[in-house]
Amino acid sequence: MMKKLLVSTLLLMGGMSMQAQAAGSEALIKQNLQKVNARIQVESISEAPVKGMYEVMLNTGEVLYSDEKGEYFLLGKLYQFSEQEGFVDLTEQKQSALRKEALAKIPAEQMIVYPPKGEVKATVNVFTDVDCPYCRKLHAEVPKLNAMGVQVNYLAFPRQGAGTATYRDMVSIWCATDAAARREAMDLAKNGGDLEAKTCDDPVLDQLHLGQNMGVTGTPAIVLSDGTLLPGYVPAAQLAKTLELN
Template sequence: MRKIFFSWVAMALLSFNVSAADADKEATIRAALSSLNSQVPIVAVADAAFPGLYEVTLASGEKLYVNDSGSHFIVGEVFRVETDGQLVNLTEEGKKASRVDQLAALKRDDMIVYPAKGETKAHLTVFTDTDCFYCRKLHGEIEDITARGIEVRYLAFPRAGAGSKTQKVMDAIWCADEADQVSLMNKAKAGQTIPMISCADSPVMDEYQLGQQMGVTGTPALVLEDGTMVPGYMPAAQLAGMLGVK
């Protein structure tokens, strides 16, 4: 699907003709890409972090780097070389800010929240699957994590997608009374059977789609407060260090 999508982008850009040298750059780029497919809207066009190109953010969360006429583009990640030789992923830095905004727009009621014990020093958002081994391993340390002052906010990401057994289990958790959700999550993570219920306003598949937009490809996917995404399991002590919690 990705290959087909970018083939469409290429055809759209190559066929777009810009005759006015002083045309508005953003309008030119938007027109070139919008001729591709109205189902893939452009979210933003901005100057790239280096001269000569513009950064285009798509609704899917993907980024393109386009020249000022929209006739050429680059797909991939852009890095800056620091004076000490270290590499900074500029594409990822841009995604971090978007993730913070996307998570801030969510309702707390649509998360399964494990509050910090005592003072809340940091929070961690986790896209999780109730069946995956490393999700369960991370959940096995939930007491240690919250005891360090870290609030854990679970979002649903049933890896097998819509209609899967995991999606139905996660629907049952998210559709339950708020007072029962943590207990049901604990049981599901332990491999126990829980009562299967569903509801029309379950946020499970919306959160799954959000995860895909944010770049989640597997579970658990940990999103730190600054929008950094950490794929996979991480021990509680290491997580606390990344969050600056002592």
């Protein structure tokens, strides 16, 4: 009985020691990052798949890797070798999961939604700028995507930021009276038409910041349902293959 009690105590102490070490490492990592730049904000720190290293998620959506002392940092992709798949991008897997989680929190009424007439076989979320040529090229293919059962959800990403003409146009689109009116305004803007100026409590700037935190740097940027980011224009036929609709 005494032996069992001793073993249990040692196991408990070992677990407490590991927890204390992990907490100490997290504090060191945060502390050293703050020394480099006080504006760096850490969202989470967890043990990385590589023994002795920690995965550090910043509020910008970037992923860093650190040793337990916060002395060495790696900014880049972490890959795992798999006999079946070759190199697996673990960093992208993490970021995809976070994108999926973030998009799930956005109410449908805050997006400009183009649903198919029949069954929804797949959904794509597109960060768009109404003035970029390739955004307009993709928009011209939305009817093709709808015909294949793909729902297109638009999120705002005015590339030049707040206060620009594009930003004001996108605010006007999002401030239209209802879903149909927002689609009509989006169609008009994508075709180079003039919009009636409107203002409201809009999500345009929030969606711009969200896209930036997801790693969006240009438009269009397509985010699949699983959180995978496809930067740039993708033709409807190619996108259908990616979505395994063919």
